[in-house]
Amino acid sequence: MNEDIKQYLKAHREPQLNQLKNFLSLESISSLSEHKDDVKKTADWVADELKAAGLEHVKVMETEKHPVVYGDWLKADGKPTVLIYGHYDVQPVDPIELWETPPFEPDIRDDKIFARGASDDKGQVFMHIKVIEAILKTKGELPVNVKFCIEGEEEIGSPSLDPFVDDHHDLLKADVLLVSDTTMVERGMPSVCYGLRGLCGLQIDLKGPKGDLHSGLYGGAVQNTIHALVELLGTMHNNNGQVTVDGFYDNVRPLTKEEIATYESLSHDDKMKKQVGVKELYGEEGFSTIARIWGRPTLEINGIYGGFQGEGIKTVIPSLAHAKISCRIVPDQKPDEIAELLQKHIAEHLPVGVTAETTLFDQAKPFITPYDHPAIEAAGIALKEAYGVAPTYSRMGGSVPIVETFNTKLGLPAVLMGFGLNEENFHAPNEHFHLENFDKGMEALIDFLYELDKKL
Incomplete structure (x- = not known):
């Protein structure tokens, strides 16, 4: 399915990785005032890439702190509209001495790209841009309408996004929200996230x-x-x-019996001990490890x-x-x-x-959405096609504040298709992103857009 688009991605993989390195080299640390100009420079970079991909009405929109980058393609008459959200800002890099390579000098080794923001969230934002580019370059049109809203304040709690959404309801109006700022359950096991703490x-x-x-x-x-x-x-x-x-x-809100059973089956405690380097796990008594992370x-x-x-x-x-x-x-x-x-x-x-x-x-308010929604089903089909296994429907322990904002203010159901892994050190030294998920993730995102046209 959509093999010509996927072949385009394979043919352009090396130049795309070089572009991603350029993106990751920008020091867009939103929490540090000395990087305000770097954050603005990064917003401009994202806007230029949206234009190059074929998006229209691209603009860098100022807020009280850091800009929001907007762009759209709205030529699919009668088709649903997807609002793609992500963030281009990153966490500080301390402690710098623990980085094996400088955090803003991207390095590829062991089929992973190492840099601050590689997984959270520049790498995943970049994937969405390149997917749109690949479809437009090969097909000349998208299967659905698309809007991008890429912000620069997620790592400081998105203080400007609520007022931004209030002021731009018509601009951001859509049928579904698509976010790639979450993780897979584990390597080789994709997931659709239906809830956030x-x-x-x-x-x-x-x-x-x-x-x-x-x-x-x-x-x-x-x-x-x-x-x-x-x-x-x-x-x-x-x-x-x-x-x-x-x-x-x-x-x-109590966990359902189905959630409790699912979370128990996914709680591989010995693997987590090894992953984080501890002899024992610890948490609220009476709940499995995954239940404590996702639902408590x-x-x-x-x-x-x-x-x-x-x-x-x-x-x-x-x-x-x-x-x-x-x-x-x-x-x-x-x-x-x-x-x-x-x-x-x-x-x-x-x-x-x-x-x-x-x-x-x-x-940030917690968020949960029914996982039998048609858009969630479309995501499941797309992930199974790309990874060859049925995805897990999961919650996530982290927070993406704007997801709840879009749901409350615009009534948007959210599809959280993340391609990061918990082991990728986001918010820590030596952050990295597995390139196998860079490749398979873009294939899944392509199929999702086409499946969504069938489901909605």
Whole structure:
């Protein structure tokens, strides 16, 4: 099916990989202000590639922070319209010393391409652009109408996307949302993701004495701010892996019997231990590993800092201590309600001798869609054609905030066809993308567009 289009991709693979390297070399770190110009340069690069692929009405649209890149092809009269979403921004690269090759100097080895953004999400965005190019170059027309919305703020929680969608309802109107920013279950096992966890991020700042104190002169008389922080954080979990914040689980939607059985069958604990390099896994008691990742909420301490951190020792009682926390939430939890519960817990469990301030960060609502939707069925057919095996219908532990936004504001069902693998180190040093999924993924995306025309 569509062999001429796929042959085009094979014939142009090397120049496409060189183009991908150019994309990955752009330092589009959205969270760091010193890279603002790099982010804009990357938006311009994406716009140029959309034009070269044959998209029309391409424009770089400014927001409060970083631009959105839009383009479309709307000549398939009477056919459904697909809105393709992705992001061109990337995470910071720290710790830089753990990278085997520089993060913005893409390197291909072992049939993988290594660079920041290779898997999350530049590599997958690039695949969509090249699929459209291949179809237009070989067929002259697309089987469906297509719109692209590629943003530059996903890695900082997409703060500008909600107002952008509010202001551009007609521009973004479509029949289905297509996203490749999720993972496959494992290598050789494609998946269609029908659910995402949401996110609630928060920072705790504790303050004790007005300045650092000599531990000999004041030790035993003044609260140690780091001690207080550790004590406070220790009240947030019990020994069974459960979150002990009052009300945290009140609105959690229970997993279905079918989901519980599926997740148990996919929970290969020994493989995961080896993958992440630990002797034992840990999490909420009473649930399989995959159920805990995909269908249960969590509270994670992402960072703790304060006091003296230089070489040697400095005997002080620190004035300040800080922690960063993120909660992954599930249907029907709401990030603002979870934030309120956390703030209440902090106030009620604050040790003596310190004061606390909290700052809210990224927030995203969880998302779930019926996996018997025609667009989901089309994705399943396309993935089976490309990979030779039936796909798994899964949720994902991560968050893609804009998916819920598009569903709520535009009524769009979402098809999450991701081609990354959990082992690809996104958000970590030595991020990479398996090129076998670069190849098979584009074949699946081609077939999906043609299947969608039949299903909708």
